[in-house]
Amino acid sequence: MKHPLGLHYISQEDVQRFLSARNCKPNCPVCDVNDWSVDSHMIGIIPVSSAVNPLSLHGPSLAVMHMICINCGFVRSHAWQLIANWLEEEGKANG
Numbered sequence: 457m458k459h460p461l462g463l464h465y466i467s468q469e470d471v472q473r474f475l476s477a478r479n480c481k482p483n484c485p486v487c488d489v490n491d492w493s494v495d496s497h498m499i500g501i502i503p504v505s506s507a508v509n510p511l512s513l514h515g516p517s518l519a520v521m522h523m524i525c526i527n528c529g530f531v532r533s534h535a536w537q538l539i540a541n542w543l544e545e546e547g548k549a550n551g
């Protein structure tokens with residue numbers, strides 16, 4: 457299934473398998489609890505710009521998956537493309 461932006465949806469399970477495969481620490485760096493919410497329908501867009509106005513929303517951007525700590529609300533972000541690439545390679549490896 458495709459997102460309106462043309463990106464593939466990435467599920468919470470996909471994100472967790474990716475993080476585990478990359479040896480990422482599962483617990484929240486703020487409260488040390490491992491309880492995250494990932495909404496696969498909510499792809500974050502972080503504007504990136506070398507222009508004077510860093511808040512410009514019309515320039516280049518970076519798609520990210522947001523993970524929200526259920527315990528303390530800390531938000532972490534992982535580059536969507538990196539996870540999507542990993543899923544594609546994993547899909548090929550597993551047939």
Ligand SMILES: [Zn+2]
Nearest residue numbers: 484487525528
């Ligand atoms: Zn937390």
